[in-house]
Amino acid sequence: MLPVIAISIGDINGIGPEVLLKAFHRSDLFDICRPVVFGPPEVLHHYHALLGLKLSFHEVRDAADAREGQLNLFSVPGDFVTEDIGRPTEESGRISIDAIRTAYFSVRDDKAQALVTAPISKEAIAMAGSPFHGHTDMLASFCECGDDVLMILSNNTMNVGLVTVHVPLREVASRITREEVERAIRLGHLAMEEDFGVEEPRIAVLALNPHAGDGGILGMEEQRIILPAIEAQQREGIRAEGPFPADGFFSAHNRELYDLVIAMYHDQGLVPFKLQAMGRGVNITAGLPIVRTSPDHGTAFGIASHGIASAESMKEAVYFARTIVLNRLQ
Amino acid sequence: MLPVIAISIGDINGIGPEVLLKAFHRSDLFDICRPVVFGPPEVLHHYHALLGLKLSFHEVRDAADAREGQLNLFSVPGDFVTEDIGRPTEESGRISIDAIRTAYFSVRDDKAQALVTAPISKEAIAMAGSPFHGHTDMLASFCECGDDVLMILSNNTMNVGLVTVHVPLREVASRITREEVERAIRLGHLAMEEDFGVEEPRIAVLALNPHAGDGGILGMEEQRIILPAIEAQQREGIRAEGPFPADGFFSAHNRELYDLVIAMYHDQGLVPFKLQAMGRGVNITAGLPIVRTSPDHGTAFGIASHGIASAESMKEAVYFARTIVLNRLQ
Numbered sequence: 305m306l307p308v309i310a311i312s313i314g315d316i317n318g319i320g321p322e323v324l325l326k327a328f329h330r331s332d333l334f335d336i337c338r339p340v341v342f343g344p345p346e347v348l349h350h351y352h353a354l355l356g357l358k359l360s361f362h363e364v365r366d367a368a369d370a371r372e373g374q375l376n377l378f379s380v381p382g383d384f385v386t387e388d389i390g391r392p393t394e395e396s397g398r399i400s401i402d403a404i405r406t407a408y409f410s411v412r413d414d415k416a417q418a419l420v421t422a423p424i425s426k427e428a429i430a431m432a433g434s435p436f437h438g439h440t441d442m443l444a445s446f447c448e449c450g451d452d453v454l455m456i457l458s459n460n461t462m463n464v465g466l467v468t469v470h471v472p473l474r475e476v477a478s479r480i481t482r483e484e485v486e487r488a489i490r491l492g493h494l495a496m497e498e499d500f501g502v503e504e505p506r507i508a509v510l511a512l513n514p515h516a517g518d519g520g521i522l523g524m525e526e527q528r529i530i531l532p533a534i535e536a537q538q539r540e541g542i543r544a545e546g547p548f549p550a551d552g553f554f555s556a557h558n559r560e561l562y563d564l565v566i567a568m569y570h571d572q573g574l575v576p577f578k579l580q581a582m583g584r585g586v587n588i589t590a591g592l593p594i595v596r597t598s599p600d601h602g603t604a605f606g607i608a609s610h611g612i613a614s615a616e617s618m619k620e621a622v623y624f625a626r627t628i629v630l631n632r633l634q
Numbered sequence: 635m636l637p638v639i640a641i642s643i644g645d646i647n648g649i650g651p652e653v654l655l656k657a658f659h660r661s662d663l664f665d666i667c668r669p670v671v672f673g674p675p676e677v678l679h680h681y682h683a684l685l686g687l688k689l690s691f692h693e694v695r696d697a698a699d700a701r702e703g704q705l706n707l708f709s710v711p712g713d714f715v716t717e718d719i720g721r722p723t724e725e726s727g728r729i730s731i732d733a734i735r736t737a738y739f740s741v742r743d744d745k746a747q748a749l750v751t752a753p754i755s756k757e758a759i760a761m762a763g764s765p766f767h768g769h770t771d772m773l774a775s776f777c778e779c780g781d782d783v784l785m786i787l788s789n790n791t792m793n794v795g796l797v798t799v800h801v802p803l804r805e806v807a808s809r810i811t812r813e814e815v816e817r818a819i820r821l822g823h824l825a826m827e828e829d830f831g832v833e834e835p836r837i838a839v840l841a842l843n844p845h846a847g848d849g850g851i852l853g854m855e856e857q858r859i860i861l862p863a864i865e866a867q868q869r870e871g872i873r874a875e876g877p878f879p880a881d882g883f884f885s886a887h888n889r890e891l892y893d894l895v896i897a898m899y900h901d902q903g904l905v906p907f908k909l910q911a912m913g914r915g916v917n918i919t920a921g922l923p924i925v926r927t928s929p930d931h932g933t934a935f936g937i938a939s940h941g942i943a944s945a946e947s948m949k950e951a952v953y954f955a956r957t958i959v960l961n962r963l964q
Contacts, residue, residue, distance in 0.1 A: 523802030
C-alpha cells in the first residue's frame with residue numbers, strides 16, 4: 305500500500321485549496337501516495353468547479369481508509385463565504401487550525417505517514433485567538449516537543465536551516481544564544497542524516513553580523529556565541545564549519561560543498577533561498593516526531609481565486625514528504 | 635583628452651595591487667581613461683614582476699600630467715615588507731589611508747575626474763589609529779559632507795542602496811529612522827538621475843522585519859517609520875514604493891521593474907546582490923561631490939600574492955567611474 309499523506313487545507317481564503325487541487329490534477333503524485341485533504345469539502349468542490357478540474361474525490365472518516373488514485377477528503381467543518389476570498393477572517397483562521405490539528409492527529413495515530421500543510425495566515429489565526437505564530441510552533445506544541453524543532457528550507461541547490469524564524473529584526477541578536485545555535489546545528493545534522501539520507505553531512509554556519517563581525521569591530525556574537533557553539537558541536541563529531549559572512553558565503557562556489565546552511569534569521573536565509581528556488585522550495589520541520597513539509601510560499605491573498613497560483617512548491621512538498629518517509633524507514 | 639581616474643592602491647598586503655595591475659593588462663580601459671595609481675611604486679613593481687606583466691609605467695607628481703596608454707604612478711611613500719603579505723599591519727593601514735587622502739586631493743583639486751579605491755582592511759586602518767570604518771565614512775569626512783552619503787552596489791541585474799552599512803545586527807533596528815530612510819531614498823533617486831542617467835527612476839524600499847512585520851505582529855518599523863518615509867518622498871515627486879518583504883521581493887519578477895532597491899542593512903542587500911553579481915559588482919558612493927567607485931570585494935588576504943584574484947570587479951569599477959563622469963557632464 306502507498307503511504308497516506310495528510311494535507312491540511314490551509315487558509316480557505318488564500319491560494320491553499322487551489323494549489324493543492326492543481327498539484328494532484330493529472331499528476332504522478334497518485335503513484336507515490338494516497339493523499340487525504342483535511343478541510344471543508346465545499347471549499348474544495350468550489351475551487352474544483354472554478355478551475356474546471358476532473359479529480360475523483362473520496363470522503364473518509366479515517367485517513368487509513370484512503371484510496372489510491374483519488375483525492376480523499378477528511379471533512380473539517382466550517383463556514384465558507386466566497387465574498388471573503390482574498391482576506392483573512394476569524395473563521396478562516398479557526399478552520400486553518402482545526403484542519404492542522406485533525407490532520408496531525410491522523411499522523412500521530414499512525415493513520416497517515418506524513419503531514420503536508422497548505423499556507424495559513426498569521427493574521428487569521430490571531431483573529432481566531434491562536435497564541436501561535438505559524439505551523440512550526442503550533443506543531444511543536446501539539447507534539448509537546450517544546451522549542452526543539454528546526455525549520456529547514458530545501459530546493460535543488462541548497463538546504464537552509466533557521467536559528468530564529470518569525471522574530472522582529474530588533475530582537476534577533478538577543479535570541480542568538482549558544483544553546484539555540486547548538487540546537488540548530490544538532491537538529492540540522494540529524495535531519496540531514498535521517499530525513500535527507502545524507503551520510504556525514506557538512507554544515508555551514510553563517511555569521512550574525514556583517515563581515516562576520518570583522519574581528520569584533522562589527523559585533524562580538526561570532527566570537528562569543530557562534531564559534532563556541534560550532535566548536536562544541538564539532539567535539540560531538542558533527543562536521544560544522546563557520547561562522548561565514550553571509551554575503552560572501554552565498555556568492556562563493558564553496559557553498560556547494562555543504563549539505564546544509566544554518567542562517568541566524570529569517571531574511572538572511574530566505575532571501576538567497578528564494579532567489580534560487582524559482583518557486584519550487586519546500587519547508588521541512590526537523591525535530592518533530594512526525595514527518596511534516598509545506599510549500600515555501602504564503603496564502604497570497606492578492607491572487608486567491610484568480611487561477612494563476614503555481615502548484616510547483618506544493619507538488620515538491622508532497623514528493624519530499626514521501627522521500628522523508630522512505631528515508632526514515634531505512 | 636581622456637578623463638584622469640585616480641586609483642588608490644588599497645591594502646598593499648591584500649589583493650588590491652594585483653587586481654589593479656591585472657585590470658589594465660592588455661586592457662581597453664586605456665581607451666577610456668588615463669589611470670593614475672596612488673601608492674608605493676615598489677609595491678606595484680613587485681607584483682608586476684611576480685605576475686609577469688608588461689605594463690608601461692609613468693611616474694607623475696601631478697595627476698593632471700597623466701599620459702594616455704600608460705599606468706601613471708603617483709608615489710605615496712611607505713615600507714613594503716613582502717613577509718607581511720596576507721595580513722593587515724599598522725603600516726599597510728597607514729599607507730591605505732595616505733593613498734586615499736592623496737588620491738582624493740587630486741580629484742577635489744580637479745587634477746583627476748574620478749576616484750576608484752582598491753580594497754582596504756578595517757583592521758589595518760584601526761591599527762594605524764584611524765577612527766573610520768571604511769572608505770565611505772572616510773571620504774564623507776574628507777569631503778565634509780557629514781553622513782549625507784549612500785552606498786550603492788551595482789551590477790548588470792540590480793542596483794542596491796543601503797540605509798545602514800557597517801553596523802552590528804544588534805544595532806540595526808535602532809538606526810532605522812525616518813530621517814535615514816528618507817535620506818537613502820532621496821540620495822538614491824539623485825544618483826539614479828545624475829550618475830546612472832535614469833529618467834524618473836523607480837525605487838523599491840525593502841522592509842526591515844520578516845514578512846514586512848506581518849501587520850505589526852513581527853515588528854512596527856514598517857508602519858511607523860518606513861512607510862511614512864516612503865510617502866513623504868512620494869510627496870516630493872519621487873517614485874518610491876514599498877516596504878516590500880525582502881525574501882519575496884528578490885524572488886519575484888517585479889523586481890525587474892525597479893531601478894534601485896533600498897535595503898535596510900548590509901546582509902539584506904549584499905546577500906542577494908553578490909549572489910547575482912557573479913564577481914562583477916561595483917560599489918558607488920552617492921552623495922559625495924566627487925565621483926567614487928570601488929570593486930565590491932575585500933582585501934582577500936587569504937589569496938594575496940597567489941595570482942588567482944579576479945580583476946573583473948576592478949575593471950567594472952573603472953568603467954563605471956568613467957560612465958558617471960560622462961553622465962554628470964550631461
